Amino acid sequence: MYKQYIRNLTVQNEKAEMASSGKLKVLLILGSIRDGRQGLRVAKFMRRKLVERNFDVKFFDPVEMNFPMVTKPVHFFGPERTNAPKILVENEKFVKEADAYVLVSAEYNHNVPPALTNLLDAFPGSAYAYKPSGLVCYSMGPFGGMRAAMALRAITGELGCLSVSNIFGIPTVQHAFDEEGNPKNDHMESGAKKMLDQLEWMAHAMKNHRDKVGLPS
Template identity: 40%
Template structure:
């Protein structure tokens, strides 16, 4: 069983990312992945003042932050579920990711699921996510799951409302699974310094 961490990217009232996340978690679990959701509303992320890796004494960091970092370091892959805010990434997502050292993410794949209320599905957020995730040491997989008109594409309980959504979500999960297996084998053989 592979371990996947899913980062939910927003804290706004009425957020729709949970719709997308529920569906993707179901698909990932069907592929024998264990999924842990990092939700900035349920974890005590404050405005980032000092990332864990810049703290002179990391043992003085809050226990929840050290535990979350250990989970990230032990994960086999990641999924980022993000809306588009002002043609970019939401601050809650960037704040959450930047708490952790790039070394904890390194050499693991990440899938991007983006969404919006409008017709473009958060594509601009995904375009900003790729270099940010790469800077953390992640390998952004080619498949991208774009969800336009999210409230019409998903029911409130995370059920896809059309075949295109089902097909594209499955494609993201299938490709992420391939990359998880391939990079896990590669890490076992050794990673570059």
Template identity: 40%
Template sequence: MAAPTTAKRVLHYLLFKGTVREGNYGTRVCTFLKKTIEERGNKATVIDPEVLDLPLLKKPLHFYQDRSQAPQVLHDVDKLIRDCDGFIFVSAEYNQSLPPALTNTVDHFPPASFKHRPAGVCTYSMGRFAGVRAGVIIRAFLSEIGTLHIPATFSIGEVHKAFSEDGVPTEDRTKESAARMLKELDWYATAICDSKEKYGAPST
């Protein structure tokens, strides 16, 4: 007897673009990832710090005693964070560390909003090391806000050669590397969603 089949869960991911520096390649990477996610039957929303234009962090959402006094953009993005099924953090490497635009964006929101969801890590650089040093640092950062960073990564060396201006990869290996990460992210996100529906989220 054939095993019963179930409908595929449609997952919604947030892609956090990490940099606003002039001439950055993060837009190309996010364009490619968003399209690839959608081709897999899921949904993706890009959180672009240049579009959000949040100020240098002085008062995050969770520091407002009366949250109704917080800017509406913080409420809107916080809802996206709380409602999504997982994250992908797209980070360049600045001085062997993370871009300030990425941490400034994330730190505007309470860690509780990120908890109990999987996170994929995508790093890139114009050199051959593909931003791996930023990738090491971001794992501690993601653990602190309560996400589960998955083992598979998507690292892009010589990013200026890897994509056309409209985010089309120039080599098949780029597609294959992204597919490995997204397949694993889908597995973790689906498992966590199923567990939450059956048992609820862990109490903290």
């Protein structure tokens, strides 16, 4: 009885601590710029799912941002960002402020779209570090972009925003959503939920720890 009471009390304290940490900021990043891209439908769906969970969502779409091919990352301009392009300086702030990241990635030639790595590599690893990420990968075939997801595991690990274990993979994406991102089958809801449950837990836990003890020197 006493042990069960202590366990219940611990769970209640953890929930209260998570709730007190405030609204989490998440950066949703779309990684495709191709004509006719299916990823925009996926991103619309994911944005709604994040808003439903009370995340403060910032959306990076390289097409809408007119994001350039980066020949010099923002941190290469020195700590004062002297002469750095405005688009890099302004958006670095959103990368730093985010508590979590959701990457929406197609799979091109069994790998990550170059537009996604170009955007991610434009900012320093320190901007992403000690925060979680969630992977949403898709393909027009039966494997749901899993080979791109495996490449993103390594990339997010190096950036310091390790991806949660569950990957939301979307096979035959052309049949999964309408143009507004409304799902056409139950897997979309259940698949997103599994990944976001993990991401939300990790984002709260890591934010609480950052706030309590800071970052390693």
